[in-house]
Amino acid sequence: MNDTASAVLDAALAQARGGDRNAFAVLVRAQQRAVYSLALRMLGRPDVAEDLAQEVFMQLYAKINSIESGGHLVFWLRKVTTNRAIDQLRQRARVETASLKDVAETGADDEGDPLWQRQLRQLVLQLRPDARAVMTLRYQEDLDPTEIAALLDMPLNSVKSHLKRSLDTLRQKLSGEACTKS
Amino acid sequence: MTIRSLILAALCWLPSAMTHADDALVTIPSFRSLEPKAVSSVNLDLGPWLLHLAGAVMDDHDPDAATVKSVLAGLKLVQIRSFAFANDFEYPQAEVAELRRQFAGPRWTALLQTHDRKANEQVDIFIAREKDETRGLALIASDPHQFTVINVLGAIKLEDLPALQEQLHIPGGKLPRVAMR
Numbered sequence: 001m002n003d004t005a006s007a008v009l010d011a012a013l014a015q016a017r018g019g020d021r022n023a024f025a026v027l028v029r030a031q032q033r034a035v036y037s038l039a040l041r042m043l044g045r046p047d048v049a050e051d052l053a054q055e056v057f058m059q060l061y062a063k064i065n066s067i068e069s070g071g072h073l074v075f076w077l078r079k080v081t082t083n084r085a086i087d088q089l090r091q092r093a094r095v096e097t098a099s100l101k102d103v104a105e106t107g108a109d110d111e112g113d114p115l116w117q118r119q120l121r122q123l124v125l126q127l128r129p130d131a132r133a134v135m136t137l138r139y140q141e142d143l144d145p146t147e148i149a150a151l152l153d154m155p156l157n158s159v160k161s162h163l164k165r166s167l168d169t170l171r172q173k174l175s176g177e178a179c180t181k182s
Numbered sequence: 183m184t185i186r187s188l189i190l191a192a193l194c195w196l197p198s199a200m201t202h203a204d205d206a207l208v209t210i211p212s213f214r215s216l217e218p219k220a221v222s223s224v225n226l227d228l229g230p231w232l233l234h235l236a237g238a239v240m241d242d243h244d245p246d247a248a249t250v251k252s253v254l255a256g257l258k259l260v261q262i263r264s265f266a267f268a269n270d271f272e273y274p275q276a277e278v279a280e281l282r283r284q285f286a287g288p289r290w291t292a293l294l295q296t297h298d299r300k301a302n303e304q305v306d307i308f309i310a311r312e313k314d315e316t317r318g319l320a321l322i323a324s325d326p327h328q329f330t331v332i333n334v335l336g337a338i339k340l341e342d343l344p345a346l347q348e349q350l351h352i353p354g355g356k357l358p359r360v361a362m363r
Contacts (some may be wrong), residue, residue, distance in 0.1 A: 002308070024188070025192045026197075028193065036193075050193065056187055056191075058185070058186060114226060114349070115232065116239075117228060120235055120236060121232070135235070139234045139238065140231035166238055171241075174239060177203060
């Protein structure tokens with residue numbers, strides 16, 4: 001976030017804390033893409049991600065007076081979005097995405113799947129909720145392990161362990177040959 | 183207006199916010215309507231999440247992969263449109279020409295432009311720079327049977343393009359390769 005964007009966010013936040021609904025709408029518009037894309041990457045379904053984004057912003061409205069700054073707002077939104085997504089994933093009775101077998105079978109088709117983008121999307125959706133959150137925060141939000149640990153209230157070593165194990169898993173599932181031949 | 187309806191109103195254009203249009207220096211159409219007619223096609227938008235994750239899973243010990251990893255680390259967006267057809271000019275030439283016109287703006291500099299009028303082949307490579315830093319690179323190649331558009335946002339050098347192109351398995355990639363010689 002650059003200085004101008006940060007100043008706009010701080011100003012809108014101050015007005016929203018004073019009860020200005022238009023200022024709150026400005027905050028929603030400024031952060032909707034970040035919240036939605038994080039939810040979508042975690043949950044894998046646009047409709048579910050949209051619902052989650054709505055709930056996150058409803059919660060933000062209720063808690064707006066506890067948000068201290070634009071930076072705090074971004075941190076808070078990431079934290080609440082990620083934790084709500086993890087809760088939803090844990091509640092799901094079954095995995096809704098393709099089975100691991102399906103993904104393994106598509107592994108040989110890297111010619112039609114540049115950068116293994118289709119397989120990577122599927123494989124990340126099959127990681128356990130905590131690991132998926134760590135990977136999403138690392139590679140989508142570009143947070144470092146220390147920031148992820150703070151956001152998820154998770155020990156730093158656990159974050160590092162999730163990252164290593166998840167990357168190892170992805171490399172294995174991408175059938176090794178596709179990754180190593182480059 | 184209740185707060186929920188206010189939030190809904192603010193969120194109503196969410197899916198379109200995911201198109202990376204804010205990030206792109208130019209607007210690249212999806213050309214989805216061409217897919218049924220094409221004998222082969224690639225239509226991809228790769229955002230930073232996927233680019234950085236793909237870089238992370240590449241083998242650190244492979245020198246070729248190391249080059250691509252370093253390229254991917256500096257990128258924010260890669261858009262690829264590549265369509266090949268059985269017959270001449272089954273694609274809308276006007277739209278491809280319009281794409282080329284977008285790069286006539288002040289942000290872009292033409293690095294290479296070749297035009298073989300007899301064979302109806304044209305290759306253009308443009309670069310966007312700000313404060314001595316590369317912000318983007320674009321390639322548009324067309325002949326009667328196919329066209330390829332590659333729009334890369336981020337820090338990329340011209341010499342990185344072939345490695346990236348190979349990694350992306352772009353069909354019809356021979357035209358850009360000819361241009362790189």
